[in-house]
Amino acid sequence: MGSKILVVDDEHEIADLVEVYLQSENFTVYKFYGALEALQCIETTELDLAILDIMLPDMNGLTLCQKIREHHHYPIIMLTAKDEETDKITGLTLGADDYITKPFRPLEMVARVKAQLRRYKMYNPSRTEEAVSPVIIHSGLVMNVDTHECLLNEKPLMLTKTEFSILRILLEKKGSVVSAEELFHEIWQDEYYSKSNNTITVHIRHLREKMNDTVEHPKYIKTIWGVGYKIEA
Amino acid sequence: MGSKILVVDDEHEIADLVEVYLQSENFTVYKFYGALEALQCIETTELDLAILDIMLPDMNGLTLCQKIREHHHYPIIMLTAKDEETDKITGLTLGADDYITKPFRPLEMVARVKAQLRRYKMYNPSRTEEAVSPVIIHSGLVMNVDTHECLLNEKPLMLTKTEFSILRILLEKKGSVVSAEELFHEIWQDEYYSKSNNTITVHIRHLREKMNDTVEHPKYIKTIWGVGYKIEA
DNA sequence: TCGCATATTAGGAAAATCTTAAGATTTCAT
DNA sequence: ATGAAATCTTAAGATTTTCCTAATATGCGA
Numbered sequence: 001m002g003s004k005i006l007v008v009d010d011e012h013e014i015a016d017l018v019e020v021y022l023q024s025e026n027f028t029v030y031k032f033y034g035a036l037e038a039l040q041c042i043e044t045t046e047l048d049l050a051i052l053d054i055m056l057p058d059m060n061g062l063t064l065c066q067k068i069r070e071h072h073h074y075p076i077i078m079l080t081a082k083d084e085e086t087d088k089i090t091g092l093t094l095g096a097d098d099y100i101t102k103p104f105r106p107l108e109m110v111a112r113v114k115a116q117l118r119r120y121k122m123y124n125p126s127r128t129e130e131a132v133s134p135v136i137i138h139s140g141l142v143m144n145v146d147t148h149e150c151l152l153n154e155k156p157l158m159l160t161k162t163e164f165s166i167l168r169i170l171l172e173k174k175g176s177v178v179s180a181e182e183l184f185h186e187i188w189q190d191e192y193y194s195k196s197n198n199t200i201t202v203h204i205r206h207l208r209e210k211m212n213d214t215v216e217h218p219k220y221i222k223t224i225w226g227v228g229y230k231i232e233a
Numbered sequence: 234m235g236s237k238i239l240v241v242d243d244e245h246e247i248a249d250l251v252e253v254y255l256q257s258e259n260f261t262v263y264k265f266y267g268a269l270e271a272l273q274c275i276e277t278t279e280l281d282l283a284i285l286d287i288m289l290p291d292m293n294g295l296t297l298c299q300k301i302r303e304h305h306h307y308p309i310i311m312l313t314a315k316d317e318e319t320d321k322i323t324g325l326t327l328g329a330d331d332y333i334t335k336p337f338r339p340l341e342m343v344a345r346v347k348a349q350l351r352r353y354k355m356y357n358p359s360r361t362e363e364a365v366s367p368v369i370i371h372s373g374l375v376m377n378v379d380t381h382e383c384l385l386n387e388k389p390l391m392l393t394k395t396e397f398s399i400l401r402i403l404l405e406k407k408g409s410v411v412s413a414e415e416l417f418h419e420i421w422q423d424e425y426y427s428k429s430n431n432t433i434t435v436h437i438r439h440l441r442e443k444m445n446d447t448v449e450h451p452k453y454i455k456t457i458w459g460v461g462y463k464i465e466a
Numbered sequence: 467t468c469g470c471a472t473a474t475t476a477g478g479a480a481a482a483t484c485t486t487a488a489g490a491t492t493t494c495a496t
Numbered sequence: 497a498t499g500a501a502a503t504c505t506t507a508a509g510a511t512t513t514t515c516c517t518a519a520t521a522t523g524c525g526a
Contacts, residue, residue: 066246069246073253096250096336097250097339098338098339098340099336099338115340118418119257119340146408146409146410147408147409147410147463147466148409148410148457148460148463160458160459161458161459161460162459
């Protein structure tokens with residue numbers, strides 16, 4: 001994930017709440033309490049989705065919605081009060097992809113955001129994090145990311161999820177050295193990394209064991225002292 | 234798919250939005266902002282469905298609806314403002330097959346379009362383009378998607394709707410791993426809130442039970458820990 | 467040799483899945 | 497509409513698998 005989401009609501013509590021929930025899902029949030037401040041963001045940032053309150057003090061939320069639509073096609077979700085007059089709501093879907101009535105359950109909001117992003121990215125796959133080839137081949141080693149299968153010299157290699165990820169990353173960066181910290185962040189993203197954490201080392205150990213690789217004469221995973229690990233190109 | 238759909242709404246944003254959503258589902262869209270322009274399209278194009286705003290400036294949507302009905306039998310969906318029941322009923326009796334009140338969620342709209350098309354094409358099979366094979370076969374397992382029948386080693390397997398869907402999805406993606414979340418979205422699309430992922434687990438359990446599959450040595454549904462389920466190719 | 471980086475080990479912690487059963491919901495015949 | 501049957505969902509605990517920690521050992525380079 002890591003999609004960029006615009007949030008505009010003059011009610012600070014709601015904007016903040018939305019922000020917290022979205023951030024907890026690893027989205028990048030651009031939060032504004034007024035439409036005018038948001039305008040610049042719209043111009044300058046490559047967003048993936050927008051959440052707009054329909055009632056803003058300085059500019060109608062619908063106007064903002066239409067401003068976005070002038071140049072962008074990413075999903076827009078409107079926040080509406082439940083008791084607004086029907087007439088006003090009638091024009092609501094003008095350009096919006098979904099609407100959520102206040103008060104709403106945060107988890108429902110998050111679910112809808114995800115649903116829209118899923119749809120958007122399916123339709124616009126270029127925005128999705130690069131699509132990689134599902135099979136990686138390297139001297140007697142075959143990895144199929146789709147089937148989660150791994151063969152070593154024609155024989156199946158049973159790898160756990162994490163082991164599979166480490167081997168995949170090393171193979172994708174075949175030839176260059178990858179530090180333990182880099183591996184850590186590729187796999188666990190944001191989580192805190194400390195040097196005393198030898199988790200990666202242990203997984204590497206297991207990998208080598210399953211692949212019959214020795215530390216002294218590694219056929220696959222080589223240790224570059226003080227730098228990291230690598231698989232020769 | 235690839236059905237031809239007429240969209241008529243004088244509110245440009247709504248017409249455009251509907252167009253985008255339908256196009257993303259690979260429908261061919263004929264979009265008009267006024268009834269008069271649409272008339273010619275109705276005459277000259279072999280449409281599969283029409284979506285009409287009930288309130289148009291140059292001609293009543295219902296009138297347009299009746300014009301279509303003079304010569305065509307494809308489904309018509311009316312867009313209506315959130316008003317009284319009267320319009321709804323009237324609209325339906327005047328030849329429309331479904332109505333959607335504004336504001337609406339585009340995804341719901343798409344779902345209804347699909348539902349109408351399904352119904353329509355069932356009675357007009359000639360219009361269906363090259364249907365995919367309705368039977369899936371895999372080592373002793375025969376699934377007929379049309380009749381919803383399933384045989385395991387010549388003997389009938391009684392599956393519920395959800396079980397059938399899960400098995401079908403796994404077989405369609407035979408070989409690759411499908412996560413519980415993916416299964417969830419394939420089956421329930423954009424539903425949100427609760428319905429913990431455990432639901433899938435329970436259905437998988439029932440499936441395995443009916444198929445005499447064991448968790449330890451599964452012949453069909455294998456668990457890839459931390460990733461999902463798969464059926465070997 | 468010393469200091470630091472990596473390797474090895476194993477057991478407990480954590481996470482994911484399985485199992486079960488009860489309650490909710492839907493379906494269907496009456 | 498009503499109730500029974502089928503199906504689905506939820507919840508809690510059991511089980512399995514995987515991960516992480518911590519303590520110790522080993523190897524590299526200055």
